Amino acid sequence: MTQVPIFLQPTFHERIWGGDALQHYFGYTLPSGRTGECWAISAHPKGESIVREGSYAGLTLGQLWSQHPYLFGHGEAERFPLLIKLIDAQDDLSVQVHPDDAYAARYEGGQAGKTEAWYVLACREGAEIVYGHACQSLDEFKELVAAGKWKQLLRRVPVKPGDCFEVPSGLVHALGTGMLVYEVQQNSDLTYRLYDYDRLDANGQRRELHLEQALANISLLPPPARQLPRKTQVPGARIETLVENRYFGLQKWTLQAVAHLTPTASYLLVSVIAGQGQIQTSAGSFSFQRGDHLIIPRDAAQQFSVQGNSEWLVAYPPLAAQLS
Ligand code: ZN
Secondary structure, three states, X not given: OOOOOEEEEOEEEEEEEEEOHHHHHHXXXXXXXXXXXXEEEOOOOOOOOEEOOOOOOOOEHHHHHHHOHHHOOOOOOOOOOEEEEEEEEOOOOOEEEOOOHHHHHHHXXXXXOOOEEEEEEEEXXXXXXXXXXXXXXXXHHHXXXXXXXXXXXXXXXXXXXXXXXXXXXXXXXXXXXXXXXXXXXEOOOOOEEEEOOOOOOXXXXXXXXXXXXXXXXXXXXXXXXXXXOEEEEEOOEEEEEEEEOOOOEEEEEEEOOEEEEOOOOOOEEEEEEEEEEEEEEOOEEEEEEOOOEEEEOHHHHOOEEEEOOXXXXXXXXXXXXXXX
C-alpha cells in the first residue's frame, strides 16, 4: 500500500499580477484569467493540496503527514517542510525579502523562515528578475531606499527557460514580467515587501510595504553564484542536480523509454513538466502526465521504474548525510 505514488490536487490563487499561462502550459482549469499561483504540493493552511485518488483520497497533505508518518519516514517533524508552487508572472512582482528561521521563530510566532529556488519553465524574450542589490552596507542601502533610487539599488539579471536560481532568506528578489516559474520553498508564507513600483490597485491604494522587517532581514552577502547543474546519467534517465541546500534538493529528471531509479532521498515531490508515462512500483503501474504533481513515498522511493518520455522536477528533503 505504501508503494503507491500519491497524486495531489493543487489549489489556484488569483493575484493582481497573474494571468492564464498555467492553463495554456499545463491544461489546468483556472478560477480566472488572473491566476498567479498554483500551490502544487502544499500542506500550508492557506492552500492545502488534497490527495486525488487511492486509499488516502480526500485527505489534505497536512493530514497525510501527521496521520501516516511512515509514508515519509519522518520522526517528529511537526509540519511538512516544503511547498511547491507554479507561478505565472504577467507583471513585475513586488521586490521582497524573506526572513530566516531564527527571525521567523522569534518575531513571527514560531513559523519557518523561507529559502526558495526558482526553475524558469518559460519566459518572454528579455525577461529579467531582481536578484540581489548593489550596496556594500546597510546604511548605503537605506540611503538609496530613502532617495527612491531603485534602479541604482537593485541588481537585475536576464533569464531564459531552464535557468535555476537559489533564493536564500535575506536575499532581495522579485520575479519580473513574462515568466512561468516552478518554485520550491520552505513551507512558509512570510514575505516582507520592500518596493512595489509605486503601483496603485483598483481602489487607488498602494499595497502595504514592510520596510522595517525587510531592512531587518536584508543580507549584505552577494547572491549565490550560478552553478552548472551536476549531471548523472543512469540507463534511461539524465539527472541534473540544480540546487542542494540545508532545506531541500532540486533535480531535473529527463526520462527516456524505461528508467530504473534508486534515489537516496526519503521521499520525492514530483512535478511532471513535460510528457507522460507510467510509474512502476511493486504495487502496480500508475499513469502520469504533464501537469501532475505527486509524492513518491519512502517505500517506493527506494526503487521504482518509469516508462515514457517525460521531464520531471523532483524536490526532496535534505539527505541526512548533508546535514552533518
Ligand atoms: Zn520570494
